[in-house]
Every structure is written in structure tokens, then in C-alpha cells.
Amino acid sequence: MLSGVYVPLITPFDAAGAVARPALEGLAHEVLDAGAAGLVALGTTAEPGSLDQEEQEAVVDLLARVCRERDAPLLVGASTPTAVTALGARREVTAALSLVPPFVRPGEPGVVAHFAALAAASPVPLVVYHVPYRTGQQLSPETLRRLAALPGVIGVKLAVGAIEADTVGLLADPPAGFAVLGGDDTVISPLLALGAHGAVLASAHLATAGFVELADAWRRGDTNQARELGHRLAELSAALFAAPNPTVVKAVLHAQGRIPAPTVRLPLVPPDDEIVHAAVERLAAVSGASAVAMR
Numbered sequence: 334m335l336s337g338v339y340v341p342l343i344t345p346f347d348a349a350g351a352v353a354r355p356a357l358e359g360l361a362h363e364v365l366d367a368g369a370a371g372l373v374a375l376g377t378t379a380e381p382g383s384l385d386q387e388e389q390e391a392v393v394d395l396l397a398r399v400c401r402e403r404d405a406p407l408l409v410g411a412s413t414p415t416a417v418t419a420l421g422a423r424r425e426v427t428a429a430l431s432l433v434p435p436f437v438r439p440g441e442p443g444v445v446a447h448f449a450a451l452a453a454a455s456p457v458p459l460v461v462y463h464v465p466y467r468t469g470q471q472l473s474p475e476t477l478r479r480l481a482a483l484p485g486v487i488g489v490k491l492a493v494g495a496i497e498a499d500t501v502g503l504l505a506d507p508p509a510g511f512a513v514l515g516g517d518d519t520v521i522s523p524l525l526a527l528g529a530h531g532a533v534l535a536s537a538h539l540a541t542a543g544f545v546e547l548a549d550a551w552r553r554g555d556t557n558q559a560r561e562l563g564h565r566l567a568e569l570s571a572a573l574f575a576a577p578n579p580t581v582v583k584a585v586l587h588a589q590g591r592i593p594a595p596t597v598r599l600p601l602v603p604p605d606d607e608i609v610h611a612a613v614e615r616l617a618a619v620s621g622a623s624a625v626a627m628r
């Protein structure tokens with residue numbers, strides 16, 4: 334079952350605005366070196382809607398090669414029958430990360446029917462990407478359990494924006510063989526405390542070892558370490574999400590010299606300098622105060 338911290342890699346661009354493949358490869362190895370359980374290609378953080386087909390394929394090709402070299406799991410953002418079918422030829426792909434249909438607001442029976450059909454068509458397992466503030470579609474615990482019972486659905490990336498009673502109930506009695514991965518960076522520590530199996534965190538491009546240690550500490554029951562580290566990392570995530578993701582993450586990676594430019598593509602625009610400075614300072618505070626070597 335999926336577990337640990339997965340990093341949904343940004344798409345770095347060079348000074349000319351093209352995908353900076355060497356930088357992407359470097360980031361992939363860096364986060365795996367720091368203990369990330371696996372990678373996500375074409376997550377929200379990758380700005381997939383701003384990449385053309387060739388760029389998307391180049392990103393998946395590169396990250397699939399890295400995951401093959403590192404024997405690491407790879408999730409790939411893919412939400413249509415055509416997109417998931419295209420993953421069949423890629424043996425490195427562990428699962429598709431498939432968005433609850435956005436904007437349409439089909440209702441919960443429609444969501445279940447959608448994922449039943451998508452899973453039946455998919456050559457790879459599915460992780461349901463549930464992010465209602467982006468999709469406009471809420472899902473009850475009962476519906477999440479119905480999704481978990483679908484053949485081929487192996488988990489959920491849960492990004493409901495808070496720790497809700499429904500979330501507590503789901504984690505009190507999680508469906509067997511169904512991974513619950515947190516997708517809300519600022520509340521990932523309490524979600525792990527409740528028993529989430531792991532996380533998909535844009536924040537984990539930075540202080541990667543800290544986020545890995547956070548998940549490990551909650552898993553082994555080291556509550557003092559987990560609680561203290563969780564508070565500090567939550568402050569870092571809040572700073573990294575003070576402007577639309579991944580604008581701040583990219584700016585900090587550029588400030589660290591890890592990517593050639595902080596460029597984001599429209600409709601995203603660079604964050605205010607003050608936001609970037611605050612995130613850099615928060616990262617330094619987290620890194621400086623931690624016994625866990627962080628970058």
C-alpha cells in the first residue's frame with residue numbers, strides 16, 4: 334500500500350521559458366536522496382495545464398526514468414480514459430492520480446460512476462485526487478468508501494482543506510488496502526496523527542528530510558518529536574502557500590539555486606518579494622532548529 338511522503342515535482346523552466354530538464358532531474362534525485370517515498374509527475378504543482386503535450390510527455394519520460402533508476406514509486410496525474418490508457422506502456426507507473434471531475438459538479442453518484450468507468454479502462458491503479466476547493470465537488474465518507482471498494486482504486490489524495498469530522502471518521506475505520514494520503518500541507522501533521530498513510534506535499538521540495546521524519550515519527554508513535562516538528566513544518570507550509578502553489582515553492586527553489594528561474598506560466602504570476610522572503614526565512618528557521626538535516 335502507498336505510504337510515506339511523495340513529492341509532486343514542479344516543472345522548472347529555463348531563462349528561455351523551456352522545461353529545464355537537468356534541473357528537474359536534479360530535484361527528483363535530491364528529494365529521493367532525502368527520503369521521499371516516491372514522486373508525482375504532472376500533479377497540480379507541475380502546472381500541467383500550462384504544458385503542451387510534448388512537454389508533459391518529456392516530464393513523465395524523465396521522472397519515469399529516474400524512478401526506474403531509483404526503484405521508486407511514481408504517481409502520474411492522469412484523469413481521462415485517454416490519459417490513463419497512455420500510462421499502460423510505462424511499467425514505472427505505480428498509479429494514476431486522477432482528479433474528481435472538476436467544475437461539472439456531477440454529484441456523488443456521478444463521481445462513483447466516473448471512477449468505476451475510469452478504473453475499468455485504466456491499465457494502472459487509480460488514486461482519487463479529492464480537492465473540493467479546486468473541483469467544487471464534495472464527497473461524503475460513504476462515497477469515499479464506495480470509491481475505495483471499486484476494483485483498481487487503491488487510495489485517495491485527501492485535500493479537503495481542514496481536519497473535518499468526516500476525515501476523522503474515515504481514518505478511524507479506513508477501508509482495507511486503501512491508502513489515505515494527505516494533500517493539505519498545512520494540516521498534514523494532524524492528518525498523519527490520525528493515521529493517514531502518507532502525503533503528497535509540494536512543501537516537501539524543501540525541508541524534505543523534515544517532512545519524511547514527520548511521517549516516520551507519527552508512524553512509530555514518537556508523539557513529542559512528531560508534534561514539535563509538525564508545528565514548525567506547518568509554519569513553513571503556510572509560508573509556501575501564501576501565494577498560489579507552486580509560485581512560492583519555485584521562488585524559494587530558485588533562491589536556493591536549485592532551479593534556473595522562478596518562472597511560472599500564466600495564469601500564475603510570481604509572488605510578491607515579501608512573501609518569498611518570509612518563506613526563505615521560515616525555511617531557515619525550520620532548518621536551523623531541527624536535528625534533522627534539511628534542505
Ligand SMILES: O=C(O)C1=N[C@H](C(=O)O)C[C@H](O)C1
Pocket residue numbers: 341373376377378379464467492516517518533534535536578
Ligand atoms: O501537486 C499536487 O499534487 C499538490 N497540489 C496541492 C494543491 O496545490 O492543491 C498541494 C499539495 O502540496 C500537492
